[in-house]
Amino acid sequence: MAEKRDYYEVLGVSKTATDAEIKKAFRTTAKKYHPDMHPGDKECEEKFKEAQEAYAVLSDPEKRRQYDQFGHAAFEGGGAGGGGFDFSGMDMGDIFGDIFGDFFGGGSRRSSGSEPSQGPSVRLSVRITFEEAVFGCSKELEFPYKEECSSCHGTGARAGSAPETCSKCGGKGKVVYSQQSLFGMMQNVQTCPECGGKGTVIKDKCPDCHGTGYISKRMKKTVEIPAGIENGQSVRVRGYGEPGRNGGQRGDLLVEVMVSSSPMFERQDMNIFSKASISFGIAALGGDIRIKTVDGDIIYTVAPGTQSGTRIRLKGKGVPSIRNKAVRGDHYVTLIVNTPTGLSKEAKETLRKFDELTGSSLTKEGGAQASKEKKKGFMDKIKESFDEH
Numbered sequence: 047m048a049e050k051r052d053y054y055e056v057l058g059v060s061k062t063a064t065d066a067e068i069k070k071a072f073r074t075t076a077k078k079y080h081p082d083m084h085p086g087d088k089e090c091e092e093k094f095k096e097a098q099e100a101y102a103v104l105s106d107p108e109k110r111r112q113y114d115q116f117g118h119a120a121f122e123g124g125g126a127g128g129g130g131f132d133f134s135g136m137d138m139g140d141i142f143g144d145i146f147g148d149f150f151g152g153g154s155r156r157s158s159g160s161e162p163s164q165g166p167s168v169r170l171s172v173r174i175t176f177e178e179a180v181f182g183c184s185k186e187l188e189f190p191y192k193e194e195c196s197s198c199h200g201t202g203a204r205a206g207s208a209p210e211t212c213s214k215c216g217g218k219g220k221v222v223y224s225q226q227s228l229f230g231m232m233q234n235v236q237t238c239p240e241c242g243g244k245g246t247v248i249k250d251k252c253p254d255c256h257g258t259g260y261i262s263k264r265m266k267k268t269v270e271i272p273a274g275i276e277n278g279q280s281v282r283v284r285g286y287g288e289p290g291r292n293g294g295q296r297g298d299l300l301v302e303v304m305v306s307s308s309p310m311f312e313r314q315d316m317n318i319f320s321k322a323s324i325s326f327g328i329a330a331l332g333g334d335i336r337i338k339t340v341d342g343d344i345i346y347t348v349a350p351g352t353q354s355g356t357r358i359r360l361k362g363k364g365v366p367s368i369r370n371k372a373v374r375g376d377h378y379v380t381l382i383v384n385t386p387t388g389l390s391k392e393a394k395e396t397l398r399k400f401d402e403l404t405g406s407s408l409t410k411e412g413g414a415q416a417s418k419e420k421k422k423g424f425m426d427k428i429k430e431s432f433d434e435h
Contacts, residue, residue: 061114069101162293165296180365213240220236244291286299316366317375319380339377355381360379363377
């Protein structure tokens with residue numbers, strides 16, 4: 047027989063742990079290894095039983111005192127603690143109610159399956175352009191929609207009849223199964239397989255909706271996409287999801303927005319970025335250029351001597367805030383100076399004259415011509431040196 051692990055080690059707590067810490071640790075461990083979460087896994091089943099045993103001892107002040115004094119021997123027939131104890135008297139209803147409630151999506155194990163609950167949400171996606179994301183737009187969407195059956199008014203039962211209380215769960219929507227364990231009889235709570243948690247069953251189903259209580263149809267709905275929305279964000283349209291259960295309200299329609307990229311604009315938060323080409327002459331002398339923005343083309347005056355890579359700011363030409371469309375980001379434009387190509391002979395000569403008037407960069411040291419002359423002079427000196435010998 048394998049040696050038992052220390053109970054504190056099993057639950058992952060210190061020997062000074064409080065009752066609340068022990069309970070919390072057991073809930074975490076029990077949920078992790080519960081057999082319902084790992085069907086057929088013997089190792090998880092053993093770890094779950096081990097956690098149960100550890101909690102049974104450490105949650106009881108007297109048993110914990112005995113364990114701290116004598117260890118596992120306290121509960122063995124001939125141990126120093128004097129004869130062990132009976133696990134079957136333990137009340138784990140509260141803690142297992144929490145655990146089973148988590149398995150079923152929240153709530154106590156004593157909650158009724160016939161309580162009203164909101165229906166699930168319906169998810170769709172829609173693709174819009176960059177500009178539509180900036181300024182907002184309206185999109186008509188078509189999607190499946192469950193409408194209350196006019197014949198049975200949502201009951202699912204044939205006209206003149208009504209759903210009956212489920213005989214298996216007594217209308218509670220959940221059933222309790224008892225099973226023998228190391229610690230006595232344990233209770234396991236599950237959704238009623240007969241009624242699916244509704245608490246009622248339909249013997250005579252409505253012929254129009256086949257007992258579902260709803261008729262499926264195609265719904266068209268115009269959805270407003272707010273200005274400033276970002277790629278991947280969703281718009282919620284309340285009340286257009288799946289029907290609720292037992293009189294609960296409908297779920298929502300969640301529309302995920304996919305924003306197409308723009309060939310000329312890029313977005314970062316509320317700011318827009320783009321590039322604009324300017325001629326060599328305008329960069330040097332200054333002048334007006336036309337810049338594309340999401341609001342349309344604007345005329346911008348370039349300052350004389352503007353360098354390539356200069357970034358200018360167009361205030362208030364960016365993306366509106368999704369919370370307040372009156373507040374907008376900025377548009378940043380990087381100016382790129384175009385270097386002329388394919389120059390005619392006359393244009394090249396004019397540029398050389400221009401270069402002479404602005405500092406003769408073509409002939410100064412470091413220029414191409416100067417480099418050639420410098421190399422030629424150096425070779426000449428070597429040649430002259432050989433000639434002298």
